[in-house]
């Protein structure tokens with residue numbers, strides 16, 4: 285899953301205002317951020333196999349540290365602990381727990397769309413429901429999740445600037461267009477190219493949200 289993950293960021297923000305939305309944007313992709321770094325380091329493995337799923341060409345054949353169930357639980361715990369410690373003044377346990385849940389939600393949503401490439405622990409007992417093989421359904425799920433998240437966010441905040449009235453909705457539309465472009469566009473040429481593209485987009489989106497969330501409160 286790609287932009288659908290951000291529905292959890294919006295939902296968590298609507299529950300707990302003290303957490304920056306940009307941080308929740310990074311939290312829901314934290315497992316993929318680690319994945320991108322480990323792929324570039326050659327520790328986790330992906331190869332481009334056109335047609336391996338109907339939605340994309342990613343053969344994610346070795347990613348035990350980031351995308352196994354145990355790995356995802358571990359990183360969620362790390363996120364919870366780091367948030368609790370670093371934001372010791374403002375952060376309550378509920379906010380830190382929500383950051384942990386946001387990190388773990390990545391695995392749940394990936395489980396729905398991935399082919400069986402998510403291990404239980406290490407590289408064993410691979411799981412994945414494979415919705416990527418139904419591109420229209422997979423895209424619809426991402427879009428519905430994202431729009432529901434946006435509605436929750438809009439209902440729990442008010443615009444404090446003129447652009448605040450519409451900017452986050454335009455941004456959500458851009459996310460969907462980027463998702464559509466990755467679905468219809470050419471497959472990435474190499475595994476490192478895929479990792480760099482993913483990492484760049486995750487940080488660009490978080491940076492945009494850093495500015496966007498100042499337009500609403």
Ligand SMILES: [Zn+2]
Nearest residue numbers: 315316390394
């Ligand atoms: Zn992932």
